[in-house]
Amino acid sequence: MNLKKITKKDIGNLLNQWSKDYTIFVPSNEGDTAEFRVLSSEFRGGGEASILKTPNSVPNLDWYRNTVKPLKASFFPPVEEMFRFQKGKEGHSIELPSQEHQQLIFGIRPCDGRSLRLLDNIFTDTYQDPYYLPRRDSAVLVGLGCLKPYDTCFCTSLGISPGESEDVDLMLTDTGDEFLIEEISDKGKRLMELTAGLEDATEDDTASAREAKGMAQSKVTREIDTQHLSHRLLSCFEDEEYWEKVAAKCIGCGICTFLCPTCHCFDISDEMVKKQGARFRCWDSCAFPLYTKMPMENPREEKWQRVRQKVCHKFEFHPMSFDVIACTGCGRCIRLCPVNWDICQTLAQLPG
Numbered sequence: 332m333n334l335k336k337i338t339k340k341d342i343g344n345l346l347n348q349w350s351k352d353y354t355i356f357v358p359s360n361e362g363d364t365a366e367f368r369v370l371s372s373e374f375r376g377g378g379e380a381s382i383l384k385t386p387n388s389v390p391n392l393d394w395y396r397n398t399v400k401p402l403k404a405s406f407f408p409p410v411e412e413m414f415r416f417q418k419g420k421e422g423h424s425i426e427l428p429s430q431e432h433q434q435l436i437f438g439i440r441p442c443d444g445r446s447l448r449l450l451d452n453i454f455t456d457t458y459q460d461p462y463y464l465p466r467r468d469s470a471v472l473v474g475l476g477c478l479k480p481y482d483t484c485f486c487t488s489l490g491i492s493p494g495e496s497e498d499v500d501l502m503l504t505d506t507g508d509e510f511l512i513e514e515i516s517d518k519g520k521r522l523m524e525l526t527a528g529l530e531d532a533t534e535d536d537t538a539s540a541r542e543a544k545g546m547a548q549s550k551v552t553r554e555i556d557t558q559h560l561s562h563r564l565l566s567c568f569e570d571e572e573y574w575e576k577v578a579a580k581c582i583g584c585g586i587c588t589f590l591c592p593t594c595h596c597f598d599i600s601d602e603m604v605k606k607q608g609a610r611f612r613c614w615d616s617c618a619f620p621l622y623t624k625m626p627m628e629n630p631r632e633e634k635w636q637r638v639r640q641k642v643c644h645k646f647e648f649h650p651m652s653f654d655v656i657a658c659t660g661c662g663r664c665i666r667l668c669p670v671n672w673d674i675c676q677t678l679a680q681l682p683g
């Protein structure tokens with residue numbers, strides 16, 4: 332594997348170079364949270380200096396742990412126009428959205444890198460999603476080791492290491508004043524070949540990176556027991572009393588599903604004025620009773636049924652279809668839940 336390095340003060344130049352071919356997204360400070368935003372033009376012109384000064388829309392690597400909105404939003408946006416339509420004498424005409432720029436997303440945490448691999452299962456299973464897949468195919472993912480995991484993270488229980496990733500194209504590790512850069516995919520290799528100004532990494536650099544990754548791994552202290560999880564969930568599926576207890580404090584706000592990097596429920600609606608309109612796809616949530624409401628019945632009328640669905644989908648149904656748990660242990664659903672509902676606690680208290 333080709334290993335390179337770059338000093339932190341040169342990261343700006345690296346991003347400027349890449350911005351000639353890609354629209355660059357970086358973790359930017361929004362109040363005291365981080366969100367992926369398009370790299371600002373001031374930063375492009377400003378060279379290396381602004382990286383640690385933290386103006387808006389520059390990578391703010393000092394405090395950044397993970398974004399609130401998950402990476403899925405860059406490939407499967409919260410609201411997206413699928414096409415516009417117009418009714419004419421000859422019937423309807425359709426106008427498809429214009430081609431988007433290629434995205435290079437910088438600073439992806441390993442758990443979020445994995446979430447895209449899990450979403451690929453969904454968007455390529457019974458159909459090839461024409462909106463998600465072109466974005467996914469053209470994007471370059473640049474990972475950044477997560478050296479200060481939150482106490483709500485449990486990625487290691489799901490086979491993910493906070494310092495490493497097989498799910499991105501390039502992986503960076505903070506080694507102090509520098510980043511070690513590893514090529515992970517062919518796409519990453521091509522990008523490295525076209526990038527000027529990188530130095531070869533030394534033995535000392537790889538040793539520092541190894542140490543940083545080991546430290547990160549040891550900081551993830553939360554765990555879930557994934558042994559026989561599908562079976563344990565199956566055996567208590569009909570236990571209404573248990574699920575009512577589990578769901579008792581949930582207020583059904585849907586935050587945990589909107590912000591989960593692997594949840595993918597959506598709704599489709601048409602907005603029309605006179606003879607023209609547009610069809611939209613919007614995130615939806617199994618936490619809402621309307622999501623499953625049908626003319627004659629609602630199979631998930633009760634809150635406990637919806638909470639059970641959320642848990643079982645990730646840990647029982649997705650593994651049945653794709654042989655992998657649909658959770659990355661990112662901990663967003665724990666950190667961001669307004670009533671501190673905790674998925675780890677639910678799994679730990681499963682009967683049997």
Ligand code: SF4
Nearest residue numbers: 581582584585587668
């Ligand atoms: S974020 Fe918490 S309260 Fe809201 S739906 Fe999820 S578990 Fe329930």
Ligand code: SF4
Nearest residue numbers: 591658659661662664
């Ligand atoms: S269920 Fe929670 S911990 Fe698992 S991927 Fe979704 S938000 Fe992250």
